[in-house]
Amino acid sequence: MPKETMTSKERVAAAIRLEKPDRVPVAPLLPPEPIAHLAGMTQGQVAADGMNTVEGFKKIFDEYGGWDVAYGGPITPDQLQAIGMYPMKMRIPGKDTDDDDIFQLLEEEVMKPEDYETICDIGVEKFYKEDLLYRISDMTPKDVEKAIENLMLTGVLYLEALNARNINSLFFVYDNHPFFTLSLMRSLIPFTEDLYYNPDIVEKAIQRMADDLIVKNLQPAIDSKSMGINAWLFIEERASAFHYPPEIFERFWWPYTKKIVETFWAEGIVTIFHLDTCWDKNLKYFKELPRGSAVVGLDSTTDIFLAKEILKDHLCIYGDVSATMLATAKTEDVEVYCKKLIDEVGKDGGFILGSGCAVPPDCKPENFRIMLETVKGYELNK
Amino acid sequence: MYEELVNGIVDLKKDLVLKIVTDLSKKGDDPLKILEECRNGMTIVGDRFQKGDYYLAELLLSGEIFKQAMIILEPFLSKEREQEKAGTVVLATLKGDIHDLGKNILGYLLKAQGFEIHDLGVDVLPELVIQKVKEVKPDFVGFSALITPVFEKMKEAEEMLKNEDLRDGFKLMIGGGVTNDDTREYVGADFQTIDAMAGVAYCMKIAKGE
Numbered sequence: 001m002p003k004e005t006m007t008s009k010e011r012v013a014a015a016i017r018l019e020k021p022d023r024v025p026v027a028p029l030l031p032p033e034p035i036a037h038l039a040g041m042t043q044g045q046v047a048a049d050g051m052n053t054v055e056g057f058k059k060i061f062d063e064y065g066g067w068d069v070a071y072g073g074p075i076t077p078d079q080l081q082a083i084g085m086y087p088m089k090m091r092i093p094g095k096d097t098d099d100d101d102i103f104q105l106l107e108e109e110v111m112k113p114e115d116y117e118t119i120c121d122i123g124v125e126k127f128y129k130e131d132l133l134y135r136i137s138d139m140t141p142k143d144v145e146k147a148i149e150n151l152m153l154t155g156v157l158y159l160e161a162l163n164a165r166n167i168n169s170l171f172f173v174y175d176n177h178p179f180f181t182l183s184l185m186r187s188l189i190p191f192t193e194d195l196y197y198n199p200d201i202v203e204k205a206i207q208r209m210a211d212d213l214i215v216k217n218l219q220p221a222i223d224s225k226s227m228g229i230n231a232w233l234f235i236e237e238r239a240s241a242f243h244y245p246p247e248i249f250e251r252f253w254w255p256y257t258k259k260i261v262e263t264f265w266a267e268g269i270v271t272i273f274h275l276d277t278c279w280d281k282n283l284k285y286f287k288e289l290p291r292g293s294a295v296v297g298l299d300s301t302t303d304i305f306l307a308k309e310i311l312k313d314h315l316c317i318y319g320d321v322s323a324t325m326l327a328t329a330k331t332e333d334v335e336v337y338c339k340k341l342i343d344e345v346g347k348d349g350g351f352i353l354g355s356g357c358a359v360p361p362d363c364k365p366e367n368f369r370i371m372l373e374t375v376k377g378y379e380l381n382k
Numbered sequence: 383m384y385e386e387l388v389n390g391i392v393d394l395k396k397d398l399v400l401k402i403v404t405d406l407s408k409k410g411d412d413p414l415k416i417l418e419e420c421r422n423g424m425t426i427v428g429d430r431f432q433k434g435d436y437y438l439a440e441l442l443l444s445g446e447i448f449k450q451a452m453i454i455l456e457p458f459l460s461k462e463r464e465q466e467k468a469g470t471v472v473l474a475t476l477k478g479d480i481h482d483l484g485k486n487i488l489g490y491l492l493k494a495q496g497f498e499i500h501d502l503g504v505d506v507l508p509e510l511v512i513q514k515v516k517e518v519k520p521d522f523v524g525f526s527a528l529i530t531p532v533f534e535k536m537k538e539a540e541e542m543l544k545n546e547d548l549r550d551g552f553k554l555m556i557g558g559g560v561t562n563d564d565t566r567e568y569v570g571a572d573f574q575t576i577d578a579m580a581g582v583a584y585c586m587k588i589a590k591g592e
Contacts, residue, residue: 091480101478102478104529107481192439241437242437243437245436277559301559323530324560324562324564328568329564360529360531361530362530
């Protein structure tokens with residue numbers, strides 16, 4: 001039987017560089033929720049302690065034969081709030097809901113229109129840490145400090161677990177796009193009203209936030225190169241043509257995105273986009289980014305085959321076995337779809353096969369397994 | 383003025399629309415006529431969305447304008463009841479899921495087309511759906527989902543409705559980003575969409591007996 005000729009790290013790096021590796025690399029996006037499910041834990045356990053997620057990760061990585069690079073990781077809801085990744089009210093399993101319920105976010109207008117000025121004046125980091133955080137959570141400043149401390153400790157143990165398995169994390173630094181952050185804080189409808197009825201202040205806030213985002217994330221991303229990681233994760237779930245017309249996209253999203261990606265790329269750092277919803281009409285813009293400067297991660301609502309056609313030999317593509325497929329489809333259907341992805345999106349390289357958005361918290365174990373096994377075996381056995 | 387009202391909704395001029403609705407209502411114009419013109423505006427927005435000229439943002443904004451216009455019209459309309467309704471719809475996001483954007487959009491778009499909406503909210507137990515179906519005898523029941531674990535609850539609700547001999551009385555619709563035709567089949571629903579306007583078109587078609 002033909003053998004792999006590259007290590008996982010080499011394979012992923014080659015795909016990002018738009019080369020053709022020995023086989024397509026595979027990297028399921030695994031936040032704590034599916035880890036709990038696949039490792040036989042409750043949602044409450046992973047929400048309470050990131051160490052449970054680390055243990056769960058180790059268990060499923062070893063049981064399912066592993067994958068090429070880690071995407072996702074151990075972070076609890078209170079830690080997500082502490083660092084501002086989800087600036088929203090939450091329902092936390094085992095605390096606000098049953099132990100086996102899924103962690104969820106509440107779409108509420110927690111940021112008020114007058115807060116735009118504050119963000120322009122003091123920056124979103126300070127606004128969030130000193131004000132908004134306490135509107136959405138009952139944490140005290142001490143709790144916040146403790147949550148961040150625990151996150152760092154868990155992170156170290158997680159990286160050790162990855163090292164022991166000879167894989168890397170796809171990124172160390174991650175952040176939401178300023179547009180997405182504002183949409184989460186204002187909530188979708190009020191933010192949309194702001195974009196149409198008070199565009200100037202939104203634009204001013206996004207300009208400030210984009211500059212601050214670079215200052216906050218660039219140096220840590222440069223530092224993470226010492227761990228062999230030369231990428232960072234940039235998340236956007238609400239800016240595509242699924243939600244907004246081109247004039248909104250062109251004014252409030254694309255110029256800042258381009259500037260941010262180019263700034264990171266100037267330091268040799270690749271932007272991993274996590275792009276939810278349908279980006280079919282927006283894909284052409286990504287051609288303006290420097291070749292190889294980003295990975296376009298799609299959630300299965302964007303036509304990944306169209307993305308390949310447009311971005312071929314320009315940007316690496318990630319995706320997109322959908323959550324619905326992993327949760328409900330027949331195993332043979334998952335296998336057929338993975339083979340199609342490998343044959344059509346992966347054929348010239350520049351492709352990482354993964355889940356469309358995250359692996360769902362009710363993923364069928366047999367579907368998770370067939371996804372990994374198909375990617376690891378199909379091309380080499382052809 | 384009515385032309386300005388319709389165009390105002392289509393062009394998303396919220397302040398203008400609300401001023402016109404207020405002025406016309408105070409002047410004693412027929413509130414049903416005002417409502418009808420608002421609905422005409424919403425229909426044009428919907429058509430533009432289906433043609434791809436408008437995006438979800440425009441649907442959301444026109445829906446907000448319509449909702450606020452309804453608040454102004456409501457005291458005048460209550461004197462004019464009973465309006466003819468296009469049909470009755472029960473909507474819910476079932477137990478385990480608290481996302482409701484899609485459901486809310488469908489709710490106000492259907493309302494704009496004259497449907498009576500009973501929105502049970504989020505995190506709803508299937509038992510409450512049964513109770514509401516018995517009470518209002520809807521033409522449509524709609525479940526929305528943004529996370530896959532709620533498919534089980536949809537299926538459970540459908541089976542309970544069947545066991546109670548209620549299932550033949552309405553069309554069951556499901557929607558939300560994670561649903562597809564396989565989900566529809568799994569749940570036993572009659573219709574599935576991730577596009578609110580397609581949901582409206584489906585309800586209109588069935589309501590007209592097409």
